[in-house]
Amino acid sequence: MITVKNATKSFVLHNQGGAVIPVMANGNLTVNPGECVGLTGASGAGKSTLMRMIYGNYLTQSGEIRVGDLNVAQAEPREILQMRKHTLGYVSQFLRVVPRVPTLNVVAEPLLQLGTPRDAAMERASELLSLLRIPERLWDLSPLTFSGGEQQRVNIARGFAYDYPALLLDEPTASLDGRNRETVLGLIETAKARGTAIVGIFHDEAARKQVCTREIDVIEFAPKAAA
Amino acid sequence: MSDYNFAYLDEQTKRMIRRAILKGLAIPGYQVPFASREMPMPYGWGTGGVQVTAACLTPDDTLKVIDQGADDTTNAVSIRRFFEKTAAINVTQATSDATVIQTRHRIPEEPLNEDQILVYQVPIPEPLRFLEPRETETRKMHALEEYGLMHVKLFEDISQHGQIATAYAYPVKVEGRYVMDPSPIPRFDNPKMEMAAIQLFGAGREQRIYAIPPYTQVVSLDFDDYPFEASKAEGACALCAADHTYLDEVIVDDDGGRMFVCSDTDYCESRRQAGHIGEQGTPYGKDAA
């Protein structure tokens, strides 16, 4: 479902003397449907970078990144937008939403984008919010007013609202308490069972061991010091 | 005779104005620019109408001048005298006797015929002006027949007053093409604009002439659910009992006493001559009012 072949990435800082910072030299990764691959490696090793490259958020200099049939590394913006809408979900560490929009709408948004009838989308959103223990009295408020843990759960609810064939999870259990952590891991297991291809970053080692079918250390992709 | 050229204006100027008139007749409702001259009267006193009249007059013409329906107000008298002096033509107060009628704010009650010309004095010829101040833009709107804005004005009327409150200078569409300001005649007169006589409109300060040829379609703009109505004050003329004419309200004393009389003085007088007597009227020739 997700294939990364010889992907390279470097940042060029034009405003700092044109400094070139290579961050990835030889990214290779294959994720099959129903698999959950955990990315490991020290902070700054490039886990999130790889994830962002797969999502099309970072440009890939060379190599190939396939999500389904689409080569993200060379795709047109609108193809990537279609991919994000239909194929690839992403739960990031940060919640970025329009201020003032009620939590319920934030979670239902991916479904509404796909043209799901409003009632059905809202019902699915309520389901997830209940599951993740966001008190119903908060649903009409903007998640921007929430605590870190609550925001994280809203983000997860949003990511799981639609059953994407592929999913990227960046620290989904980070600031969660025990019960919610279990719920999220349960969601991941369900998705796997459904055949979703998942790439995840978990600092929480126990969680990683529990849901990941494989682990890949991104240090393998790091550019050699000489480069 | 006088030392003036016939009808005051020089021949070249009259030719220039006639060309503008002909063009206006060829494109009914279209505002033709013309080089308006200084006239020996202030703007707003009918300089546009006077120039059009001057260009139309021949020595055989008989002129009638109406101001708000009346022949005997300052403006009407002045203009009549002006042409008597500069063109030595016959003048009249009787609508049926006139060949050229210059008017301000009214169309005579008596239907006009094919041998007559009605000349209107126009203060602001551009019907779109109040909503669109840019001349370049209004010209383009006319050219492209973009007249939605005209209805915005009527829409505002209904919103604010519950009905179309525009009582005079009520916009019309001429021959299905140009939207035109009929000059500040009461909307009661609008239906009369489909007539046998030639109608010419002169705006001196704004330097525009436009025209409606005889028997041209003139439609007052309206909404499907708020159709145009030619309204007038309720009641009948206090002097001649006419209930089908446009009435002026006249305050007769300091206690708010009032009466309604025909605004068209010539029409009222001829009715009284024919024996019609209103509530406050006396048989013709016997009153001193």
Next chain:
Amino acid sequence: MTPLLDVQNLSKNYGQRIGCKDVSFDLYPGEVMGIVGESGSGKSTLLNCLAGHLEPDHGKVLFDTKTDGLKDTVTMSEPERRMLGRTDWAFVHQHARDGLRMGVSAGGNVGERLMAVGARHYGNIRAQAADWLGRVEIREDRIDDRPTAFSGGMQQRLQIARNLVTGPRLVFMDEPTGGLDVSVQARLLDMIRELVRDLELSAIIVTHDLAVVRLLADRLMVMKDGHVVETGLTDQVLDDPQHSYSQLLVSSVLQV
């Protein structure tokens, strides 16, 4: 699928000075594109060329017209272009007073476009105006008030209602949230986003506010000195800018 708008090599000079140069892009139905750049970068010139307010010196602006398919709006007749301006296009000005008739009631402002395309039933026009006021969260009892009695945010929402009432397919927006309070901005952004999604509008939004494009635009075009220096997915351009100017622009935003 045909693009709604296909812009090819569009250039506009003001004498020797470059307004915009060799701009090409396409826009598909339902897409929102942001154009960012500093003042004088040519983004407003570009927008005005696209919307038919300015005549470009070179280039084509092909629009997918309902009747004839793709047609160059630069060379089409003026009546046809102005008709598009009243039906298929909408233009939201930065200053509401430029896009509203300040002497006409809110209802009249919204109704104008309907009357411009031939609506002649007062009751229907008023009902539609009231409906649209509701959709932009203006209370119906304000329908007879003039925009002069409205706050800045309300004026902007009224302008949007006035523009969308005829069901356009392409909306041009010039700094739609400029000059508004932040709280008012947020509300407006949310509204624009919902309208764009619900009505499947395409939009081109010119702004210098990167936060606005991040929330509204799918794609982004960065302009400098009349040239397009970078294009791409909005979040990609903002998070991984390639051109030195884009990097400068992104790094210059103050963090809250």
